[in-house]
Amino acid sequence: MMDWNPEHYLQFRSERTQPSIDLISRIEFDNPSLILDIGCGPGNSTRVLAERWPQSHVIGLDNSETMIEKAKNDYPEMEWILAEAATYEPERKADILFSNAAIQWMDHHDTLLQKFYHLLSDNGLLAVQVPLFRDMPLGKCIDRIARDTRWKYQLEDVSTLLTIHNYSFYYDILSSLFNSTEVWETHYMHVLDSHLSILEMIRSTGLKPYLSRLADDIPKKKFEQEVLKSIEEDYPIQKNGKVIFPFHRLFFIARK
Ligand SMILES: C[S@@+](CC[C@H](N)C(=O)[O-])C[C@H]1O[C@@H](n2cnc3c(N)ncnc32)[C@H](O)[C@@H]1O
Numbered sequence: 001m002m003d004w005n006p007e008h009y010l011q012f013r014s015e016r017t018q019p020s021i022d023l024i025s026r027i028e029f030d031n032p033s034l035i036l037d038i039g040c041g042p043g044n045s046t047r048v049l050a051e052r053w054p055q056s057h058v059i060g061l062d063n064s065e066t067m068i069e070k071a072k073n074d075y076p077e078m079e080w081i082l083a084e085a086a087t088y089e090p091e092r093k094a095d096i097l098f099s100n101a102a103i104q105w106m107d108h109h110d111t112l113l114q115k116f117y118h119l120l121s122d123n124g125l126l127a128v129q130v131p132l133f134r135d136m137p138l139g140k141c142i143d144r145i146a147r148d149t150r151w152k153y154q155l156e157d158v159s160t161l162l163t164i165h166n167y168s169f170y171y172d173i174l175s176s177l178f179n180s181t182e183v184w185e186t187h188y189m190h191v192l193d194s195h196l197s198i199l200e201m202i203r204s205t206g207l208k209p210y211l212s213r214l215a216d217d218i219p220k221k222k223f224e225q226e227v228l229k230s231i232e233e234d235y236p237i238q239k240n241g242k243v244i245f246p247f248h249r250l251f252f253i254a255r256k
Contacts, residue, residue: 002212006042006070008204013044015190015201019129019249020045020100022186024052026253027127032056032095036119038085039102043071043078049098050078056095061088062102086112093121099128101205107163110173117177117256125255126178132185132248133206134164138198141230146210151223154213161209170252178254190245191238195231198245199224 009016032053037046040060050058061081062068068082081088085106097116106112116126133139146155167183174181192198203211207227214220235243 002208003066004041004064004208005204006067008200009067010042010044010070011204012190012201015188015247016101017044017048018188019186019251020048020098023098023100023127023129023251023253024048026182026251027052027096027125029053029096029125032125033121034059034090034092034094035096035098036061036090036094038097038099038116039105040071040080041067041102043075043080045098045100046071046078047075049096050075059090061085086115088119090119093124094119095121095124097124097126101129101131103128104130104133104162104164109163109165109169113170113173114177120256123256125253126174127253128251130164130170130250131206132164132166132250133162135248136246137234138202138227138231139206141234142207142210142227145223145226145230148226151214151219154219155210158209158213162206167250167252170250174252174254178256181252181254183250183252185248185250188247188249190247191242192245193242195228195235195237195243198231198235198243199228201245 035049035056035058037049037060040046040062043060046058046060059079059081060071061083063084068080071080097120143159146158171181171183211220214223237243
């Protein structure tokens with residue numbers, strides 16, 4: 001899959017960071033020594049962690065070179081690690097393991113969550129947000145459009161690149177490992193400028209694996225046009241010209 005484009009990703013910095021701010025506001029932890037942000041991207045959420053716990057050592061980890069470069073460039077005073085989350089072995093255990101909008105890009109969530117458990121200190125806490133992309137009309141539309149005969153063969157297995165389970169799946173795994181587990185969901189109402197803005201917002205995330213497969217410019221453009229058409233049908237223009245993009249997200253906090 002093509003690497004991430006941090007500039008595009010950060011065009012929607014506020015919409016993408018708000019879930020981190022909300023998740024962090026629900027974490028009760030005095031003086032964590034080490035905080036690990038898994039799939040930190042360009043560091044937007046890692047920065048919020050560092051502001052919330054200024055005395056703690058905060059490390060951002062990501063397997064994308066472009067994302068880590070951007071994070072290093074914007075926040076040179078912080079520690080950034082280019083690594084694969086599933087195989088990363090830290091020098092010491094973390095008190096908080098945080099991950100915003102990242103684990104959906106990793107597979108085998110049962111073993112991944114066990115791995116996260118083992119990266120935590122004795123009273124460590126795991127805090128995660130997962131976008132429920134497939135529950136949203138747009139996620140369903142993209143899957144439907146991808147089955148069109150024009151690009152069906154190129155896109156056949158793309159939906160398997162995103163791993164997203166429901167609250168029940170995560171609760172069962174977490175409650176078998178941790179002493180306490182909370183799960184909740186939030187519908188964000190992102191107010192965007194136009195239908196095109198919705199396309200722009202998902203182009204650098206949920207749409208990325210599809211566009212990566214469509215190498216040629218013309219199929220890529222046609223695919224995007226189809227997605228834009230379905231966005232225009234599903235999301236009304238408000239009286240002031242804005243378009244609301246409801247975005248469904250799942251959160252969990254688990255404590256040893
Ligand atoms: C949607 S971005 C989220 C960025 C950031 N956490 C935020 O709050 O906006 C997902 C990030 O997860 C990273 N990622 C995906 N798979 C990964 C893996 N297996 N190991 C480490 N990072 C991964 C991607 O490179 C990307 O930067």
